[in-house]
Amino acid sequence: MEMMVDIAVDFEDYFPSMVQRMGAEGFIMELCDGFRLLMDVERGLITFESLKKNSVVLGLSDMRDDEIACMLSEGDLDGDGALSQLEFCILMFRLSPGLMDDNGSNQLVGEYDVI
Numbered sequence: 001m002e003m004m005v006d007i008a009v010d011f012e013d014y015f016p017s018m019v020q021r022m023g024a025e026g027f028i029m030e031l032c033d034g035f036r037l038l039m040d041v042e043r044g045l046i047t048f049e050s051l052k053k054n055s056v057v058l059g060l061s062d063m064r065d066d067e068i069a070c071m072l073s074e075g076d077l078d079g080d081g082a083l084s085q086l087e088f089c090i091l092m093f094r095l096s097p098g099l100m101d102d103n104g105s106n107q108l109v110g111e112y113d114v115i
């Protein structure tokens with residue numbers, strides 16, 4: 001969990017300002033673009049290998065193997081060892097406490113229906 005906190009710190013200030021700038025829908029589109037950059041094109045999922053290979057593209061080249069594995073296991077909700085687009089977006093929301101309201105629920109979850 002501690003490794004996730006390190007990663008989350010980078011996102012914390014970044015995402016809310018992106019939402020402000022682009023609106024919730026634009027932000028989700030941006031997340032989907034990010035997903036496509038990171039995914040394994042053949043499977044349509046983010047796998048350990050695709051994340052490792054493509055993280056360089058996003059300037060995350062300093063992510064260690066254990067951090068990548070941690071991010072995957074943290075986001076993998078159905079236990080298939082890879083991140084679907086939905087799992088990826090949910091993980092990104094969870095990594096950004098600034099997007100959560102006081103109840104701990106997410107302002108953007110309602111918007112997610114558009115996908």
Ligand SMILES: [Ca+2]
Nearest residue numbers: 076078080082
């Ligand atoms: Ca999964």
